[in-house]
Amino acid sequence: MKITILGCGNMGLTYARAFLQYHKTTFDDLTLIAKDEKHATELNSMKLGKVITGITPDAMQCDVLILAVKPQDFIGVAGSLKGKIPPETLLISILAGVKLDTLQEKLGHKYIVRAMPNMPAQFGMGITVYIPSSDANVHHLSTVENLLNTTGRTFMIENENLMDGVTALSGSGPAYFYYIVKIMTDTAKKMGFDESLANLLVMHTMHGAFHVMNNSDTGLDELIRKVASKGGTTEAALKTMKDNKFDEIFATALLNAEKRSKELSELNGK
Ligand SMILES: NC(=O)C1=CN([C@@H]2O[C@H](COP(=O)(O)OP(=O)(O)OC[C@H]3O[C@@H](n4cnc5c(N)ncnc54)[C@H](OP(=O)(O)O)[C@@H]3O)[C@@H](O)[C@H]2O)C=CC1
Numbered sequence: 001m002k003i004t005i006l007g008c009g010n011m012g013l014t015y016a017r018a019f020l021q022y023h024k025t026t027f028d029d030l031t032l033i034a035k036d037e038k039h040a041t042e043l044n045s046m047k048l049g050k051v052i053t054g055i056t057p058d059a060m061q062c063d064v065l066i067l068a069v070k071p072q073d074f075i076g077v078a079g080s081l082k083g084k085i086p087p088e089t090l091l092i093s094i095l096a097g098v099k100l101d102t103l104q105e106k107l108g109h110k111y112i113v114r115a116m117p118n119m120p121a122q123f124g125m126g127i128t129v130y131i132p133s134s135d136a137n138v139h140h141l142s143t144v145e146n147l148l149n150t151t152g153r154t155f156m157i158e159n160e161n162l163m164d165g166v167t168a169l170s171g172s173g174p175a176y177f178y179y180i181v182k183i184m185t186d187t188a189k190k191m192g193f194d195e196s197l198a199n200l201l202v203m204h205t206m207h208g209a210f211h212v213m214n215n216s217d218t219g220l221d222e223l224i225r226k227v228a229s230k231g232g233t234t235e236a237a238l239k240t241m242k243d244n245k246f247d248e249i250f251a252t253a254l255l256n257a258e259k260r261s262k263e264l265s266e267l268n269g270k
């Protein structure tokens with residue numbers, strides 16, 4: 001399959017590696033569009049595919065075009081892309097907050113899938129939620145599944161309004177997890193643990209706790225209750241969180257991420 005990736009940063013390169021690993025394409029059929037010569041040199045050293053600078057007609061002759069620039073770069077990129085994508089090419093956009101109708105209008109293209117992956121895609125452990133444009137057909141859906149499944153699980157939705165919530169939950173979610181792990185390891189160091197033991201204690205605890213949750217048929221409240229002995233240490237920690245409105249703060253953080261996704265839609269929709 002001929003694939004071109006526009007936006008070869010964290011996510012674009014994750015796709016390049018996954019598509020090659022699972023033989024969805026080959027070095028010769030994969031084109032990476034670099035932003036400038038410096039970027040091209042870096043990409044060439046990775047030996048993932050043909051590297052070019054700028055949007056050339058050759059690069060546009062592809063079955064699938066992956067758009068993975070930052071949302072703030074969309075309007076500029078769309079200006080250079082409009083009218084150059086062959087009508088039969090499937091465009092997959094992973095840009096946060098850029099809606100299907102905006103993509104269709106600004107790119108002048110019909111066959112589009114809007115997807116929201118997350119960082120564990122790097123290890124085939126991602127979750128991607130996607131929604132196709134109304135023009136997309138069953139062949140496009142099967143192509144999307146075939147490609148995105150190389151990075152983990154995929155789930156199609158029909159209500160685009162949910163994409164802002166998806167972005168706030170699973171798109172941004174890995175960062176919340178790292179944030180909490182960081183608070184725990186930083187505090188462990190204050191307690192006197194060296195970095196290595198602090199990391200081991202926290203990471204192994206998170207890993208183990210995930211597996212308990214994943215294999216449990218009780219709810220989360222019950223799991224918390226099982227750890228928190230009456231009058232014990234966990235209870236003291238949880239009380240501090242509740243008293244300081246941690247639940248409210250965290251919920252507000254998620255809602256603000258959703259709100260920011262909506263704002264990005266407004267910015268790019270104009
Ligand atoms: N990171 C994540 O966990 C997730 C990201 N996303 C979405 O994926 C998209 C990409 O994110 P991410 O990979 O983290 O971002 P990065 O900044 O790592 O990658 C974007 C890349 O696009 C390049 N670029 C910008 N303009 C052009 C251009 N005109 N031509 C060619 N290349 C260009 C950038 O170059 P330069 O840096 O020089 O500007 C950069 O290398 C975003 O829209 C984001 O919303 C979705 C889900 C998860």
Ligand SMILES: O=C(O)[C@@H]1CCC=N1
Binds near residue numbers: 167
């Ligand atoms: O922070 C962002 O905007 C992107 C979308 C989800 C993860 N990263």
